[in-house]
Amino acid sequence: MNDSAGKIKLPTTILMIVAGVFMILPFLWMISTSFQSPSEVFSKWLPSKLDWSSHERIWTGSYNFVPYYLNSVKISVISTIGAVFLSALAAYGFARIEFKGRDAMFLVYLSMMMIPPQVIFVPKFIMFNWMHIYNTHWALILPGMFSIFGVFMLRQFFMSVPKEITESAFLDGAGHFKIFFRLVLPLAKPALATFAIIDFSWHWNDYENALVFLTSPELYTIPLGLQNFILENNVDYNGMMAASSAAIIPMILIFLIGQKYIIQGISSSAVKG
Amino acid sequence: MKRRSWIQKQGWIGYAFIMPNMLGILLFFIIPALFSFGLMFTDYQFANPNVSFTGLDNIERLFQDEQFYSAVRHTGIFLLSVPISLVIAFIVALVLNRSVYLKGLLRGMFFLPYISSGVAVAFVWMLLFQPSHGPINEVLRWIGIATPPGWFADSDTAMYAIDVVQIWFMLGYNMIIYLAALQEISAEQLEAARIDGASARTVTWKIVWPLVSPTTFLLLITGLIMTMKSFSLIQAITQGGPSGSTTILSLFVYKTAFSYYEMGYASAISWFLFAVILIITIIQWIGQKRWVHY
Structure with missing residues (x-):
């Protein structure tokens, strides 16, 4: 590992984490939506409170x-x-x-x-x-x-x-x-x-x-x-x-x-x- | 002497090991394949007892069928996902291989779509791409695109939206294989190039990329074959629609056989699919020897 690689390691990691989060975003969105109430679908990224009724x-x-x-x-x-x-x-x-x-x-x-x-x-x-x-x-x-x-x-x-x-x-x-x-x-x-x-x-x-x-x-x-x-x-x-x-x-x-x-x-x- | 007796003593026992599996392969792969080859030359329709031998009629019909040509075109667009996914996977693998922290976590994040494939994921994407309220179009509107595409609902964009999902799905697998290939490249080779003053970009595209060409070639061939065979993603999201715009060859076979019950004709289409896979495989055999730089 040379010096230039060492300096860019942290920013690259952050960039890749962002890309990785994009990769798993469909799963996160799926879980989040499953806990939303029907009126909230498509309007929010996170449920305002955990609604278990869909799972039930x-x-x-x-x-x-x-x-x-x-x-x-x-x-x-x-x-x-x-x-x-x-x-x-x-x-x-x-x-x-x-x-x-x-x-x-x-x-x-x-x-x-x-x-x-x-x-x-x-x-x-x-x-x-x-x-x-x-x-x-x-x-x-x-x-x-x-x-x-x-x-x-x-x-x-x-x-x-x-x-x-x-x-x-x-x-x-x-x-x-x-x-x-x-x-x-x-x-x-x-x-x-x-x-x-x-x-x-x-x-x-x-x-x-x-x-x-x-x-x-x-x-x-x-x-x-x-x-x-x-x-x-x-x-x-x-x-x-x-x-x-x-x-x-x-x-x-x-x-x-x-x-x-x-x-x-x-x-x-x-x-x- | 010893070696000779080791071989001689084996005899029937080899068959005993292979037979249970071989019987299943015979019953569920080989016999159906031969059966299907025969069906290609008949007008067999399910639930119709009158079957007659029709020679090459099905094959002639195939080459005059407008639906067949559009299925070939859609398959072509579907296959675009393979090289695109390869290039992205190579870049991701390069970065993960050298200059990041949390390599294991990142690798897992990129690989997750591959293991959790299937209908469930298809339905998640169906909602993500929902044209009027789906999150993807919400984001597009938010950044100022007033009329974002209709994605799966629009026959002009549906196939490309399918490609996006397919690239997302294949990326992790390709990346894992590239990572394994990159680990086999010796540090000295790269160091030598750097000492000679080559830039990072030159090292990547002039040295690393050719060195992993056997892997690229393998992934390209297996990816093309795998993509050509699969239709569950499309069947789950669009059932081949809207207005047939996502009906690829493999789905065309399925629909002809199980929606229209034209099983003789479906067999003919499926053997065309086989012929394409055979050609790709032959290219692989030749190409492995000729075009790959080791």
């Missing part, structure tokens, strides 16, 4: 977010657990076991990354009708348990585990399942946590699949519940912002807790990928 309306009123919340939690949790476990298994297979056809299979995985979801929505819609899982939570959970991104990310991590560790365990007579469960999984905790957070946030925010595969209101997840709320109450701005806060705040909390993992995971998966 969301959770206890005629338009109730509790079932949407429970649906979202159920779908996101089961999908994420499945995706972490199944991706880790496959990633270990691709990273640490040599067998016939492995590279060809990996190439198939690679090429599937290029298929946009729009290509497979229609056939999935038809197939799920045949399988009788259309308009059930299984239509989101089952496909959600298979993540190509997860296999890539975890394979990357497993390949960075020194080969000598797994190889010497193997020569000591441990089987691959034992090595995987006892040795590699505990070592991979940070990578598993990173993937779990990213995957969970993806399921939590997933709107497109819910839109295509769910039609009964009692099955709706938070994004669909929100959309429905807005269609039916399009002038209840406080209610909209209270509901949006309820959807976003869990993600913000998860981010604040797992910030280190998320940022490390994202940087390493892209730069070295």
Whole structure:
């Protein structure tokens, strides 16, 4: 750090804080609006007094977010657990076991990354009708348990585990399942946590699949519940912002807790990928 | 000798690890993809049992469809958000990397939009951009712009307003990747340039920017592909309106399939989307070798 950089450090910090506040302004505005009374919307940046009625309306009123919340939690949790476990298994297979056809299979995985979801929505819609899982939570959970991104990310991590560790365990007579469960999984905790957070946030925010595969209101997840709320109450701005806060705040909390993992995971998966 | 036995002993066990995942990928990705490829050549409409093979009719129809060309144009405007977000992210990353206090806090503030994406955030922006009373237009009026734009309500500005939200959303992700790339640049390289009398601006654009070009290239390609695939932001805010002005290709597929139930035609459009992604990916393969300065 040279002198000129030292002198500009404080003003730059202030400038960047201002820019950073602009970045999070939509969230601040959302929270502030959710606590305003209906007459204050759009006229003030801060509520004159905390009005909890919008939040109450969301959770206890005629338009109730509790079932949407429970649906979202159920779908996101089961999908994420499945995706972490199944991706880790496959990633270990691709990273640490040599067998016939492995590279060809990996190439198939690679090429599937290029298929946009729009290509497979229609056939999935038809197939799920045949399988009788259309308009059930299984239509989101089952496909959600298979993540190509997860296999890539975890394979990357497993390949960075020194080969000598797994190889010497193997020569000591441990089987691959034992090595995987006892040795590699505990070592991979940070990578598993990173993937779990990213995957969970993806399921939590997933709107497109819910839109295509769910039609009964009692099955709706938070994004669909929100959309429905807005269609039916399009002038209840406080209610909209209270509901949006309820959807976003869990993600913000998860981010604040797992910030280190998320940022490390994202940087390493892209730069070295 | 040892190495050989290590490989031989593995046999079927590799399949055991991969099979559970592979079955799901087969059922939920590969088979639907092949199925969709077949549908492209039919006139399949949901709930209509009479399906016939129509050859290349859907593809011919696509290239005569005015809606398709406008969807391509809107996609083009949507994709502008990618390079703009990259340049801003690079500048932010440069500043955060060198000359600030509270680096961790700032990084978190810029990254927050990315993790909290989704429909909820889309609705917040919908209100922020509300034309008559929304805070953005209030500020514009306050600084003296008597008739600020109608944003999402006006077909001339809606797509650009979507771009603003998309740039805001992608910025943090791009910045994190740039920060990681900047940390790999050695201090000696920069010091040497400074001793040679290069100004800060020259160092940035003549030395640092070329050094991070692999990252820029990667972010550009993945950003273009990701942006092309996503439509939830637009579906949530405008549903493709007003008067179709924000209907991008991916949303066009969705509407054709699930609003008009023309699933054969929708499959044809979706494969056009795939073709564009394929071309971008091929450019990536070639470009990684040729255009990137390491």
